[in-house]
Amino acid sequence: YFSEKICKDPKFITGGATRTDICQGQLGDCWLLAAIASLTLHEDTLKRVVPHDQDFDRGYAGIFHFQFWQHNKWMDVVVDDRLPCVRSNLVFVHSADNTEFWSALLEKAYAKLNGSYESLKGGSTMEAMEDFTGGVCEMYETKNAPTNLFLILKKAVERGSMLGCSIDITSSAESEAQTTTGLVKGHAYSITGVEEVNYRGSKVQLIHVRNPWGQVEWNGPWSDNSREWNTIDSSEKTRLLHNSLDDGEFWMEFGDFKANYDKIEICNLTADSLSDDVRKKWEVNLFEGNWIRGSTAGGCRNYIDTFWTNPQFKLRLDHPDDGDKLCSVIVALLQKNRRRLRKEGLDMETIGFAIYEAPDDQDHQGKDFFRYNGSKVRSRSYVNMREVSERFRLPPGNYLLVPTTFQPHHEADFLIRIFSENKAGDKAISARELQHVLNNVLSRRKEVKFDGLTLNTCHSIINLMDVDNTGMLEFEEFKVFWEKLKKWIVSYRLIHLLIISTFELDCSVFL
Structure with missing residues (x-):
């Protein structure tokens, strides 16, 4: 032992x-x-x-x-x-x-x-x-961040996301070296709060940071004992400075934060990873698919003759963000099992994606559509990482998402996750949605002994019926499956009756 x-x-x-x-x-x-x-x-x-x-x-x-x-x-x-x-x-x-x-x-x-x-x-x-x-991660460089970074962080905290930040180092000698302002280089901090306070007649943006050491804190403006706290409302001060000991937690003005820290990482969590007291949660849509040589591995837009053969996924954005005219979405394209495949000589593929405005209800756009229409947004670059993720703000409407490898004819399996502030629609159902539908329907059929379908069974059904290799059942594909299912149930009943009749006949002969 x-x-x-x-x-x-x-x-x-x-x-x-x-x-x-x-x-x-x-x-x-x-x-x-x-x-x-x-x-x-x-x-x-x-x-x-x-x-x-x-x-x-x-x-x-x-x-x-x-x-x-x-x-x-x-x-x-x-x-x-x-x-x-x-x-x-x-x-x-x-x-x-x-x-x-x-x-x-x-x-x-x-x-x-x-x-x-x-x-x-x-x-x-x-x-x-x-x-x-089970979340989707984003990384921001504070020196090259979007103008609404503070709002992104505020909403991330409200949604129970895991947030971290760090200061870059130029050599190993700088690792965990302490600055004169009490910050530590090359060290992982977490972000635990984002607030706005009234200070001398104007709003000041503050960010709450935690050093996992439990000590060593920022000693600049808005630190635990700084004079800035004496000029704000006493109830606000009490609420924000609930513990002003040297506990490793401190507030910073957002401008000072961006000037001192270099990177922010956000891990956006799904509903099943969050406690019930988190009121605002991301809506999540999922697509699964494959790039198959000679079929759906079309490569990037540089290869116009094959690009259109890549899997294409429809996405409908109906509801803008609260108090806004645009819809915030995070799109994450993940290639599956690539670490496990290293022993077979297969490493990470170079991947990316593009999103197009969908002009009609066609299931699949051909070469001419992509020849004459540019993408609305796309991933910043093609990279050989497990996942590529980007945040976009788009007007409500219908869109077409095309995930690709950089080179054509390269095979891999992938998963796409779309996080949106409000529910985004699609015209297809995933394996989990199919499981929910079938379990509800079949459990009501008295002539069928039914213990519930597993998620793996539903994945198998989709693999069987998914003609266009999107990893989901489009409406037409679902209609074909539904007709087959009704015939299978009728066949099952006939076989069941035949077995019972045969059994009863055998028993009567025996008697």
Whole structure:
């Protein structure tokens, strides 16, 4: 057993899961460890990924389980307690407390999910954050940010998003070096609040930042004991400065924040990852599909002769943002299973997407449409990352989304997620929507013994009926399936009656 090999009295978690439990080993997966460190700041989310009701004592069976989001579903990953060691010392991630092992076991489970420890070399923190939350991530550079960045952050906080920020370093020597203003370079902070206050007759935008160390704070304007707090309403001061100790949390004026920090990462969460007390939640639409050589792998717009063969997805934006004329949407294109496929010599494809105004109700636009019509918006560039995501503001209307690899004839499976402030419509149904419809309908049929369709069964139905490879059932495809389903039910009833009649006949002959 584990305790006999590495440690005499091992513990799963000691004194809570904190960032000091995450010390990098000899594997180049700092991107993963940074995401785990951010995860420790969000207790409810952490407990979903790392269930706390397991340890090395009560009912210990030599295994541990963890949960990760993969391609629109949560997966339970079980690992044994054998960890790579050299002379009883862990080779990869480990805790500063050598009796604590949750972080090492979490890393092993994530390696299993992706095929091997080797597959974890190199990556983006946002990739791991999505696998821990099921959310969609965005990254902003504060020195080149959109003019409405403060509003984006304010709405993100209202929606329970996970937000982080950091200061760039120019060399490893600057890592976690402290500035004269109390900020730390190359260090992951979280953003926990966004407010506007009345200050000397005008509005001031403030942002609340947390240092996971629990100490070392900003000492400039609007810091805990600065004079700015003495000139605002006392109730506002009490509400915002509820704890002015050296607890690692502090306020900054938004202009100072942008001047000092370089990057902001937002992980927008879906409804199933949020608590019920979060009132405003993103609406989410999903599409799945494949780029297939000679069929739907048309490449980017540079290859006009094949571009039109790429999968095309309809999107309808009906409802502008509250108090606005435009609709905010985040579009994220994710290529599936690419880390796992590394061992077969297949790495990340270079991917991107374009969105066109849809002129009519045709199911699929041909070459001439794309020859003579430019895109309304598109991803900023084609990149060889697992996911490309962009935020847009578009007028209400009908749109056509075209995801592509850069080169034609390159094969991959993909998932598209569209986050919108208000519900966005589409003219197709996903596997989850199909599951809901069929379970409601079939459960009412008394002649059919029915325990419910699984999501995998519904994916199989869509794969069978999805003629245009969009990963969803368009209206016409659904009509064909519905007619077939009615015939299958009739056939099932006839076969069932035939079996009963045959059985009764056999019994009468026997008697």
